[in-house]
Amino acid sequence: MLHEFERILIGPREMGLVDADAAGSGIDSFRLMQNAGEAVAALALARYPDSGRFVVLCGPGNNGGDGYVAAAAFARAGASLCIYGIGSEDLKGDAARARARVEAEVAPLSAYACRPGDVIIDAIFGAGLSRDVPQDVARIIADATKLRLPIVAADIPSGLDGETGEIRGAAFSATDTVTFMARKPGHLLLPGRELCGALHVFDIGIPKRLVMARAGKLWENGPGLFSDALAGPTAESHKYARGHVAVFSGGPTSSGAARLSATAALKAGAGAVTLVSPSEALAVNAAHLNAVMLREADSRAIRAMLGDHRVSAFVVGPGYGVSAALRELALSLLTKPTVLDADALTAFASEPKSLFEAIHAEGATVVMTPHEGEFGRLFPDLASASGSKVERARKAAARSGAVIVYKGSDTVIAAPDGRAAINTNAPADLATAGSGDVLAGITAAMLAHAAPAFEAACAAVWIHGRSGQVAGGGLTAETLVDVIPQAFPEMV
Known part of the structure; x- marks a missing residue:
């Protein structure tokens, strides 16, 4: 992994030690x-x-x-x-x-x-x-x-x-x-x-x-952190070699968020994407999608995807609806790389320990993408603690066993091992409905490429920010999805 010296961030205390080392x-x-x-x-x-x-x-x-x-x-x-x-x-x-x-x-x-x-x-x-x-x-x-x-x-x-x-x-x-x-x-x-x-x-x-x-293990986010971990398509690639993402949809009146995640995953390079829908949402999802495959959500289908080596990563939470059933679904998916977003985070607000214990026990590859409110619901003591956003994200990652994407205009990505990055390329226009659903889909695509969770999250956050720059003022989640292919760094 390439860590450019120019992207290193060093705290005041550590810089004081550097000064002392230089004098010594x-x-x-x-x-x-x-x-x-x-x-x-x-x-x-x-x-x-x-x-x-x-x-x-x-x-x-x-x-x-x-x-x-x-x-x-x-x-x-x-x-x-x-x-x-x-x-x-x-x-x-x-x-x-x-x-x-x-x-x-x-x-x-x-x-x-x-x-x-x-x-x-x-x-x-x-x-x-x-x-x-x-x-x-x-x-x-x-x-x-x-x-x-x-x-x-x-x-x-x-x-x-x-x-x-x-x-x-x-x-x-x-x-x-x-x-x-x-x-x-x-x-x-x-x-x-x-x-x-x-x-x-x-x-x-x-x-x-x-x-x-x-x-320490802190950098400004950028291609130097993740480009070596991302494998682009080759002449021999087929769709499943490029990763297969499964996104779980909510009901017919709340399915748009999952469609955004699914189409974002496809635009971000996943070779195949399946939207897993309750039966009553199949028709509305079919009316809006072409390249994304559809599958009815039932226990047999979920077991089949968990056992199918061609299914590479999951997204669960966008527009799903907070429920005990969502908690059970999220826990069942942890045998494969999983992005937990939106409702999947709120669903565990009353019992976050059960999620964290399952992640640690499974050794699961999980990326959580909380905004400020969701972070506070999962980690109330950390959210109210003094100190930097970086330190809060690091503690949350260590506690949960997941890579934490602590969203905002200064999104921080933190891994359980203490690595962290601050993202700086996100324009203010990204603060729009559906933007987080798009980020979840990009993240799953990076995981589907077999990138490690920290690098996948760093790549997704950077590409998401760059997409916002390309889309420009007045962007919507739909226009953001459209420009994802233009937002990849040249080295990827």
């Missing part, structure tokens, strides 16, 4: 700070060559040190410059050394009053912030927002938690964010992603091997 290996830590601060200044000078003045706001730690280095670079460039700081007389280590090299006056941060024409260099707090910003910082944030001032953030906009993407009281909305070596989860998780502006990653001279050694 003999790398000059002040040189790294100089590289960081000068990168911030270079980008700001390039982006705003006609700035009225650069206002550098420096905090009490190493992020502030980056700001002082940037201020010195502005002074050398002859730019109009003002510097404001917190605790500038109490700085230690490299940050104190950076402050000592600045000849200009450093005024208290509380004295800064925003004015039109300012370009703010935000070097107050870095990605490790875990408390609400002070009142003076919140005031400056509010004033800068009101005046719509350009803001270049060092590492992450002050006020954002680099681990969770959450706002700590108030946060700058940056036009540009300059971070170093690798992105943090908070750069991609919402609302952080929307506040970072254009995100620039600079190599400041830490060997990549040191970053890799501390990085």
Whole structure:
């Protein structure tokens, strides 16, 4: 599996360990700070060559040190410059050394009053912030927002938690964010992603091997995570070699969701798709489908599919209706790769442990695709817990034994072994009825291709997001299905 260095995400705590490892290996830590601060200044000078003045706001730690280095670079460039700081007389280590090299006056941060024409260099707090910003910082944030001032953030906009993407009281909305070596989860998780502006990653001279050694199993989702696991059709392929997906339909007035899943699976490359319908829904499903096969749902048919090696994966839940019968059906399917979506998740809300125990006992290949509400019903303690969406998804995956697709504009895919990915390519237009049913069908198609569950889920989420981009504004679930073949990455 290809994991591109550029897609690695590393938390603030781990990045601190990387910095310590670099210093311990003999790398000059002040040189790294100089590289960081000068990168911030270079980008700001390039982006705003006609700035009225650069206002550098420096905090009490190493992020502030980056700001002082940037201020010195502005002074050398002859730019109009003002510097404001917190605790500038109490700085230690490299940050104190950076402050000592600045000849200009450093005024208290509380004295800064925003004015039109300012370009703010935000070097107050870095990605490790875990408390609400002070009142003076919140005031400056509010004033800068009101005046719509350009803001270049060092590492992450002050006020954002680099681990969770959450706002700590108030946060700058940056036009540009300059971070170093690798992105943090908070750069991609919402609302952080929307506040970072254009995100620039600079190599400041830490060997990549040191970053890799501390990085966890977290990446931005993309083809590098899943392309090696997906096998496309060959000249010798027949329909069953490309996988056979069976989707279970609800009754005649609620069968549309299952049809969306079935057609999405077909468009996503499954060689054969069967819609398994109650007898009363067969006619309505037949009226809407051509290439998708139909089969009446009864116990004999289900036993036959479970024993048929040509049936590769199941989808159950979309439009099915919450019932004890659905719980029994879902549990019976776990001998083959299964996507549990929508009603199949809600059906276990009162007894999720029975599902999780069955998955673990069977060693089943299961992908669950909950949105926020469904996640809360299955994992109420996790949904209400503090911490990042990534951590909640990881804990849910470990508990359930399934790959969790925790849906949203910042969908997180998590595996029971701790691997996780944050998806970033989904447009807001995907928040439409039936979109999740389409995702369930794509996921089943990936499982039918014999992809492992984590890679299948990553592929499906990415292709789903890319389909939304291709379909464009005003998309519907039907138009989303139509463009799935155009959304595959070129390498697949």
